[in-house]
Amino acid sequence: MTNTKRVAELTGILSPDNTSAWVSNLWDKYNQQRAVKIDQWAEVDKYLTATDTTTTTNKNLPWTHKTTQPKLTQIRDNLHANYILSLFPNDKWLTWVAFSEDAAKKEKANTIKSYMENKTREGGFRDVNSRLLYDYIDKGNAFAMPSFEARYKITGNEKTASFIGPKAVRISPYDIVFNPLAGSFEDTFKIVRTMTTMGALRKLAKDSPDHAFWEDVVVRREGIIAAAASKNFTQDDWAKSSQYDVDGFGSLQEYYQSDSVEVLEFYGDFHNQENGQMECNRMITVVDRSLVARDEAIPSYGGEALIRHVGWRFRPDNLWAMGPLDNLVGMQYLLDHYINMGANALDLKVMPPKKVIGDVEEFTWAPNSEIHIDENGDVQEMAQQFGDVATVAQWIEMLEQKMELYAGAPREAMGIRSPGEKTALEVQTLDQASSRIFSEKVIQYEVFMEQVLNDMLEAAHRNLDVTDVIRTIDTDTGAQMFLEVTKEDIVADGIIRPIGARHFAQQATELQNLMGILNSPALQLLAPHISGKNLASFAEDVVGITAYDIFKPWVALEEQQEQSMIVGQAQEDNEAAGMESADELELEGAPDEEEITPRA
Numbered sequence: 310m311t312n313t314k315r316v317a318e319l320t321g322i323l324s325p326d327n328t329s330a331w332v333s334n335l336w337d338k339y340n341q342q343r344a345v346k347i348d349q350w351a352e353v354d355k356y357l358t359a360t361d362t363t364t365t366t367n368k369n370l371p372w373t374h375k376t377t378q379p380k381l382t383q384i385r386d387n388l389h390a391n392y393i394l395s396l397f398p399n400d401k402w403l404t405w406v407a408f409s410e411d412a413a414k415k416e417k418a419n420t421i422k423s424y425m426e427n428k429t430r431e432g433g434f435r436d437v438n439s440r441l442l443y444d445y446i447d448k449g450n451a452f453a454m455p456s457f458e459a460r461y462k463i464t465g466n467e468k469t470a471s472f473i474g475p476k477a478v479r480i481s482p483y484d485i486v487f488n489p490l491a492g493s494f495e496d497t498f499k500i501v502r503t504m505t506t507m508g509a510l511r512k513l514a515k516d517s518p519d520h521a522f523w524e525d526v527v528v529r530r531e532g533i534i535a536a537a538a539s540k541n542f543t544q545d546d547w548a549k550s551s552q553y554d555v556d557g558f559g560s561l562q563e564y565y566q567s568d569s570v571e572v573l574e575f576y577g578d579f580h581n582q583e584n585g586q587m588e589c590n591r592m593i594t595v596v597d598r599s600l601v602a603r604d605e606a607i608p609s610y611g612g613e614a615l616i617r618h619v620g621w622r623f624r625p626d627n628l629w630a631m632g633p634l635d636n637l638v639g640m641q642y643l644l645d646h647y648i649n650m651g652a653n654a655l656d657l658k659v660m661p662p663k664k665v666i667g668d669v670e671e672f673t674w675a676p677n678s679e680i681h682i683d684e685n686g687d688v689q690e691m692a693q694q695f696g697d698v699a700t701v702a703q704w705i706e707m708l709e710q711k712m713e714l715y716a717g718a719p720r721e722a723m724g725i726r727s728p729g730e731k732t733a734l735e736v737q738t739l740d741q742a743s744s745r746i747f748s749e750k751v752i753q754y755e756v757f758m759e760q761v762l763n764d765m766l767e768a769a770h771r772n773l774d775v776t777d778v779i780r781t782i783d784t785d786t787g788a789q790m791f792l793e794v795t796k797e798d799i800v801a802d803g804i805i806r807p808i809g810a811r812h813f814a815q816q817a818t819e820l821q822n823l824m825g826i827l828n829s830p831a832l833q834l835l836a837p838h839i840s841g842k843n844l845a846s847f848a849e850d851v852v853g854i855t856a857y858d859i860f861k862p863w864v865a866l867e868e869q870q871e872q873s874m875i876v877g878q879a880q881e882d883n884e885a886a887g888m889e890s891a892d893e894l895e896l897e898g899a900p901d902e903e904e905i906t907p908r909a
Contacts, residue, residue, distance in 0.1 A: 327583065332575050333598040336500050339486035346629055347483070350448050353634050356381045356641050357447065362649070367642055372649035373656075380709055381634055381641050384716045385446050388633065391719055392442050395751045395809060396758065397435055400426075402809035403762070412801035420798050423781040425766060425805050428474040432458075437477045438758065444482055445754060449621040449632025452480035453757075454501075454614075455764040457772035473777050475765035480616065489628045494618040497628070498577030501616070506568050507531075522603055526596050530570065533597075572596055576607060576614035590614075608771065615764040619757035621750060633716045633750075640715075644708050651701035664689045717746035755807050762805040770799055823847075 355365050361375040362368055368375075396402065405422040407413035429435070437453070444451040456478045460471040484502045491497035507527055514523035575593040580586075590612035594603035609615050620630025663674065667686030672678060680688055777794045826832065842862050 328593060328601045328604065329595045329599050331579075332500065332573055332593060332595045335498075335575070336486055336502065336573055339488065339500075343486070343489070343629065349635060349638075350482070352638055353381070353447060353632070356638060357385060357634075358382075362645050365642075365645070367645045367649075370646060370649065372646075372653045374649040374652040376648055376652065377645050378648055378705075380644055380712055381637060384637070384712060384718060385443075385634060387718055388446050388716065389439075389442050391747065392445075392751050392754065393435075393439055396438065396755060396807065398809050402807055403429065404806055404808050405803055406806050407801065407803040409802040412803045417798075417801055418803075420792060420794060421766075421801060421803075421805070423792060424474075424769075424777075424779055424794050424799055425762065427779040427781065428476075428765070428769070429762070431472055432474060432476040434477055437479055440479050442754070444479070445619065445621055446633060448482045449630045449635060450482045451619050451754075451757065452482065452485055452616060453477050453761045454480060454616045455761065455768040457768045470775075470777075473773070473775065475768040475772075477761050477765060485616075487628065490626060491628060494628055495613065498575065498579070499614055499616050501574045501576070503572045503574070505570050505572060507570060508568070510570060526570075526600065526602050529600060530597065570596060571598065572602075573598065576616065609764075610767060610771070615767070617757055617760045617764065619754055621753075637712050637715060640708060640712050644705060644712075647701055647705050647708070651705075654701070661690045717750055719744040719747045755809065758807045759804070762807065766799065766805055770796060773799070 352366065356377070357379075359365050359377045359379070362370070362377045363375055365377065367377070403422065403426055405418045405425075407418060411417065441451040441453055454477075456476050457474070458476050459473045462469045462471045480501055485499060487494065487499045488497040507530065510523040511527050513520045514527070573595040575591070575595070577591070578587060578589045579591065579593075581588050590607045592603065592605055592607045592614070593601060596602045606612065607614055618628070620628070621633055622631040624631060660674070665686075665688055668683040669686045669688060670681040672680040672688075682688065773794075773796045779792050779794055781790050781792055826835065845862075
């Protein structure tokens with residue numbers, strides 16, 4: 310029988326404070342409400358990673374064949390490849406847009422742009438966005454927030470900065486909850502769940518003065534473990550005293566016996582029941598669902614949580630968006646059904662069932678085999694109707710094309726060309742028209758990237774307390790330079806803007822329109838009004854080969870002049886060489902002075 314005194318004692322050790330209790334309850338409430346959504350994500354994941362139908366909902370079909378055709382996976386990989394290449398087409402995907410005259414000064418603009426280019430490159434911004442794009446495609450929702458990191462290398466007594474600056478941090482859709490019925494994502498609270506370890510918290514407390522509070526968390530956790538061990542609490546004691554279970558663990562006892570630590574971080578407004586006041590823009594960190602490790606104002610300049618969200622297909626009155634693959638799961642089911650049904654039907658056509666009549670000895674159905682039959686015995690193939698089997702291949706092809714179409718994949722850019730001969734301009738026009746869904750979705754994500762980049766710039770300004778040295782390239786000379794950047798250098802009125810997708814989509818349209826004009830009879834009328842220098846600048850920007858200095862004002866005339874000088878110099882050298890040869894010949898033909906005898 311369980312000792313009620315020991316249960317009460319263990320309950321006292323594990324008892325959460327008021328704030329921890331309501332934060333934990335709020336997480337549980339909204340996490341349970343999205344259970345249907347999580348099940349949908351799990352079904353998509355099963356099809357994305359399936360090697361046969363036994364792990365998917367197709368396992369219940371009666372076919373002996375269990376092949377799965379990874380169409381969802383192929384669509385996902387194609388979307389991801391096209392998205393990331395559109396967002397990061399080259400190194401010129403980021404720019405600075407100034408909102409004031411001071412912020413537009415070349416030195417200030419170049420410093421901010423160079424700083425963010427360096428930090429996004431060194432901080433792995435492209436890799437983080439690659440994982441975020443998988444969330445965008447697989448789950449239909451992607452979440453990110455900024456952080457400021459300072460890493461150093463210690464060699465002997467020398468401490469060298471390895472990386473100091475802002476980074477983008479991905480938040481898994483499984484690890485965040487909010488009120489999905491709020492008017493916007495900015496208007497709702499957010500709770501972010503993180504699983505870490507005791508060692509990681511201790512290292513964080515040691516390396517960063519701003520996170521020294523984690524040391525108290527580690528000491529408290531060790532105290533709970535020591536107290537629980539010394540009292541020899543049984544499994545029943547833990548079960549009766551537990552007021553909650555940590556996700557991913559069988560019981561609270563297993564959780565505390567592990568090295569894992571669950572952290573719930575609340576961002577937003579809440580009603581303080583102790584003083585009856587409304588607390589706004591607060592950041593509350595709860596550990597083990599029982600201890601408030603931190604309760605302070607959100608440190609951003611605007612007071613809001615710098616957590617950004619983008620959805621692929623938003624739904625009315627629900628912030629949990631749909632993904633491009635959600636509606637295709639049923640079609641993937643049907644695709645696998647057709648494939649395995651057709652394979653079974655072809656097997657039956659090649660090797661149909663046999664009807665054995667009378668007394669027939671055991672035999673092997675194979676070419677040139679012998680079958681011994683009694684007087685009244687017989688072996689016959691069962692007649693089958695296979696007239697529709699050939700159409701299965703057509704159904705499969707049609708289904709795959711529709712799945713590509715419904716996912717918003719770019720058609721012509723992926724090698725899917727519509728029938729008929731076309732000119733280059735017609736192909737480009739059709740490509741743009743068929744890719745509008747794709748373009749809209751990638752620009753939608755690019756706006757999300759813009760928010761994250763400017764949050765990173767704010768995090769850098771709030772936390773940069775040293776002079777940082779960054780490597781950059783001079784845009785005029787192409788030379789490698791090192792800039793010293795301080796906190797004041799990255800303060801200006803403007804925004805960082807990613808221009809990969811929007812800029813190059815616009816350029817494609819402008820190039821198409823320009824080629825239409827240049828190939829039309831109107832060119833003769835417009836030619837006197839066309840700037841050759843500006844046209845060269847446009848061509849250089851469109852093709853993205855600025856590093857080669859192919860287009861420069863009047864560079865062809867300069868090179869012609871240089872060529873003329875080289876040709877003239879060569880001619881002069883040839884003439885001089887010819888004169889020297891003639892002089893040498895004259896000298897060779899003239900008599901020596903000693904041989905000349907004076908005449909009397």
